[in-house]
Amino acid sequence: MTGEPAALRAEAAAWLREHAPRFAADGPAPLSPFEVVDEARERELVELARRWQRHKFEAGWGALSLPTTLGGRGLSRADDVMFTDEESRYHVPTHVLEVTTRMVLPTLVHWSPEKRTSIEGIISGREVWCQLFSEPDAGSDLAALRTRATRQRDGTWTVTGQKVWTSWAHLAQRGYLLARTGADGHGGLTAFELDMAAPGVSIRRIRQMTGASTFNEVFLDQVSLPVDAPIGPVGQGWAVAMTTLMNERLAVGADQIPYDELRAEAARRGRLHQPDVAAGLGAIRARRIVLEQLRQQMVQSVRRGGDPGPEGSAAKLFLAESVLEAARFARWLIGPDIVVDDRWSQFALAWPGIKNAGGTDEVQKTIIANRILGLPKEG
Amino acid sequence: MHADDDVEHQIRAELSRVVESARSRRSLRERTEGGDDDATRRQLSELGILDAMLPDGPGLAGGGLRHVLAAVEEAAVGLVAPDLLVSTLALWTGLAAQPRPGELRQILLGPTAVAWPGVLAGAESVRQADRSVTGRLGYVPAGLSAQHLVLVLPDASGAVVCLVTLDNARREALPVLDLSRPAAVLELRSAHTRELGCLSPAELTRLRAAWLVAIAADCLGGMRAAHDAAVGYARQRIAFGRSIGSFQAVRHRCADMFVDVETTRAVVRGAIDAVDEGGEDVDALALAAASHAMEVFSRVAESSILVHGALGFTYECDAHFYLRRSYSNAAATGGVDRLRAELAIG
Numbered sequence: 001m002t003g004e005p006a007a008l009r010a011e012a013a014a015w016l017r018e019h020a021p022r023f024a025a026d027g028p029a030p031l032s033p034f035e036v037v038d039e040a041r042e043r044e045l046v047e048l049a050r051r052w053q054r055h056k057f058e059a060g061w062g063a064l065s066l067p068t069t070l071g072g073r074g075l076s077r078a079d080d081v082m083f084t085d086e087e088s089r090y091h092v093p094t095h096v097l098e099v100t101t102r103m104v105l106p107t108l109v110h111w112s113p114e115k116r117t118s119i120e121g122i123i124s125g126r127e128v129w130c131q132l133f134s135e136p137d138a139g140s141d142l143a144a145l146r147t148r149a150t151r152q153r154d155g156t157w158t159v160t161g162q163k164v165w166t167s168w169a170h171l172a173q174r175g176y177l178l179a180r181t182g183a184d185g186h187g188g189l190t191a192f193e194l195d196m197a198a199p200g201v202s203i204r205r206i207r208q209m210t211g212a213s214t215f216n217e218v219f220l221d222q223v224s225l226p227v228d229a230p231i232g233p234v235g236q237g238w239a240v241a242m243t244t245l246m247n248e249r250l251a252v253g254a255d256q257i258p259y260d261e262l263r264a265e266a267a268r269r270g271r272l273h274q275p276d277v278a279a280g281l282g283a284i285r286a287r288r289i290v291l292e293q294l295r296q297q298m299v300q301s302v303r304r305g306g307d308p309g310p311e312g313s314a315a316k317l318f319l320a321e322s323v324l325e326a327a328r329f330a331r332w333l334i335g336p337d338i339v340v341d342d343r344w345s346q347f348a349l350a351w352p353g354i355k356n357a358g359g360t361d362e363v364q365k366t367i368i369a370n371r372i373l374g375l376p377k378e379g
Numbered sequence: 380m381h382a383d384d385d386v387e388h389q390i391r392a393e394l395s396r397v398v399e400s401a402r403s404r405r406s407l408r409e410r411t412e413g414g415d416d417d418a419t420r421r422q423l424s425e426l427g428i429l430d431a432m433l434p435d436g437p438g439l440a441g442g443g444l445r446h447v448l449a450a451v452e453e454a455a456v457g458l459v460a461p462d463l464l465v466s467t468l469a470l471w472t473g474l475a476a477q478p479r480p481g482e483l484r485q486i487l488l489g490p491t492a493v494a495w496p497g498v499l500a501g502a503e504s505v506r507q508a509d510r511s512v513t514g515r516l517g518y519v520p521a522g523l524s525a526q527h528l529v530l531v532l533p534d535a536s537g538a539v540v541c542l543v544t545l546d547n548a549r550r551e552a553l554p555v556l557d558l559s560r561p562a563a564v565l566e567l568r569s570a571h572t573r574e575l576g577c578l579s580p581a582e583l584t585r586l587r588a589a590w591l592v593a594i595a596a597d598c599l600g601g602m603r604a605a606h607d608a609a610v611g612y613a614r615q616r617i618a619f620g621r622s623i624g625s626f627q628a629v630r631h632r633c634a635d636m637f638v639d640v641e642t643t644r645a646v647v648r649g650a651i652d653a654v655d656e657g658g659e660d661v662d663a664l665a666l667a668a669a670s671h672a673m674e675v676f677s678r679v680a681e682s683s684i685l686v687h688g689a690l691g692f693t694y695e696c697d698a699h700f701y702l703r704r705s706y707s708n709a710a711a712t713g714g715v716d717r718l719r720a721e722l723a724i725g
Binding site: 263272273282283286289290291293294296314362364365368369379 | 610613614621622624625626627629630631633634635637638641642643644645646648649650663664666667670671716717718719720721722723724
């Protein structure tokens with residue numbers, strides 16, 4: 001193998017084999033992030049996730065790409081992805097900390113390494129973060145957001161506005177907020193750190209079509225932020241957000257396609273060797289393998305010091321389509337059992353979540369047409 | 380994982396030059412009617428592409444597939460070198476059987492055809508008897524001009540790989556769907572045969588993985604060309620007073636093709652590395668690469684025809700040559716669904 005430090009992967013795999021099973025959640029792994037869990041179970045999972053993060057950190061596996069001065073090991077982001085891939089073999093509840101560790105953390109380290117307490121809070125599993133970007137009138141069109149932060153005479157900030165689709169806001173201690181501090185458009189934005197318990201922050205849970213409530217509306221009414229709340233320079237919010245979205249591309253993982261579970265379900269029904277069932281399963285396994293290889297390409301590109309590259313948009317589109325394909329296959333496999341509300345029927349309803357999160361198909365295709373294919377702009 | 384290395388870059392650049400120069404002299408239509416012209420043949424033979432597969436060959440290939448498949452992919456971009464894929468498979472198959480140097484030279488001198496019942500269509504009725512084979516091969520690419528045929532004959536203990544002399548074979552040109560890859564029907568009547576070696580079931584599986592990856596690389600080159608042609612045409616064609624590449628429906632169709640190309644590129648690279656490095660997941664990667672490449676090449680080729688409008692339905696446009704290659708490739712190795720079923724069941 002060239003490029004990838006196989007030794008580190010082997011070391012990680014060995015460590016995980018010994019430690020991860022103790023932190024695995026009870027019961028079968030969820031088929032999607034949008035499977036219904038009751039509140040008590042959700043609280044248990046969050047606690048387990050935080051203890052697991054703390055355990056990884058204490059053993060030196062919690063923050064591979066962070067500089068040693070911030071408690072990390074000074075390795076590449078590519079090594080984080082490698083570790084995450086190995087970790088995804090176990091049913092450890094990492095998904096509630098995905099926004100926190102995979103998106104907020106690299107953004108803070110890149111733009112505000114002076115926020116040591118916040119960084120330490122993440123890697124030690126003390127705090128859960130949420131990301132407050134989208135608004136009712138600014139989703140894919142993020143630069144249209146209207147939540148306003150106004151600087152007061154004493155240098156503090158006052159924020160008023162409304163955010164939406166905020167995953168895990170109901171569990172988070174801290175928020176990563178994008179707000180308008182200047183003129184319209186990309187240039188007038190600033191990123192902030194926000195205390196989710198501050199007066200003026202209120203949260204309304206949104207029920208998704210699967211029945212789960214993983215995301216929320218967040219209302220900000222005259223919320224006061226301290227002088228040092230900005231993440232990165234004032235007015236540079238767009239660039240800060242781009243760092244986050246680039247890291248989101250690296251979070252596109254094949255583990256969202258539940259191939260092993262589909263295969264086990266086909267076997268349980270005695271249909272594994274039916275030619276059309278086998279071919280359908282093989283198509284889904286092929287998609288997982290393709291996605292893993294795409295991710296390897298992105299990781300290589302990051303290791304060489306670049307961005308995930310054009311593979312990022314292709315990977316997002318391919319993942320979302322693959323989840324839909326897997327859902328269609330599941331529906332076909334279970335046939336009349338779809339009428340009962342259970343984990344498979346919830347899985348059959350979960351795909352729109354993946355299609356929309358991180359940019360719709362249409363937005364991704366437009367990005368490819370504009371930035372990669374260089375096609376003329378829409379008239 | 381492989382980082383692009385200098386040799387691979389060089390091979391790709393040289394093949395691109397051959398493709399460009401072939402395109403500058405003759406249209407694809409002329410080339411499919413008459414084959415590569417002499418200049419193209421000379422340029423290709425000077426490159427010594429197949430030598431890169433030899434264990435001690437020049438180009439520091441170390442006997443891998445990676446460099447020769449880079450050439451196969453780039454040749455497929457221009458649909459030049461119709462026999463290259465087949466010669467590659469023939470040589471790789473011959474090498475797997477560990478032949479003597481003299482036999483290796485005969486395969487290398489080429490063009491050498493290759494047949495494997497159930498994998499490359501049409502070798503279903505061949506019988507082996509005491510240093511000869513008899514039977515009919517219904518579809519042999521490069522079969523019109525080949526001096527020799529590498530034949531894989533599966534048996535209870537794996538497979539026997541033979542080198543068949545085609546001096547007395549009856550050959551008939553087959554009217555083929557893929558006009559850029561001529562093929563023949565071969566009648567073998569006690570054709571002289573030397574056994575190159577035997578392959579265990581594990582070696583046979585590994586050999587087939589290499590075949591699958593080679594076909595996937597051929598698909599990748601073809602779909603790249605089909606996609607590039609569509610994007611190029613979308614930029615330049617004007618309708619309703621604007622470039623059709625500014626209409627969202629066309630833009631998004633081109634983006635879908637891009638996803639198909641990039642996903643294939645990633646999985647083909649991974650699969651080639653697995654073959655060359657003897658990775659344990661080589662079979663799964665090869666099955667995934669081939670089934671994905673075969674399916675999406677057809678989709679990309681169809682989209683390319685559609686972006687070209689009515690022109691795409693004619694010989695005025697090259698798009699159909701790629702569609703022909705894609706439909707033909709998709710039928711190799713038993714077809715996409717068979718590969719997928721194998722991927723699920725093993």
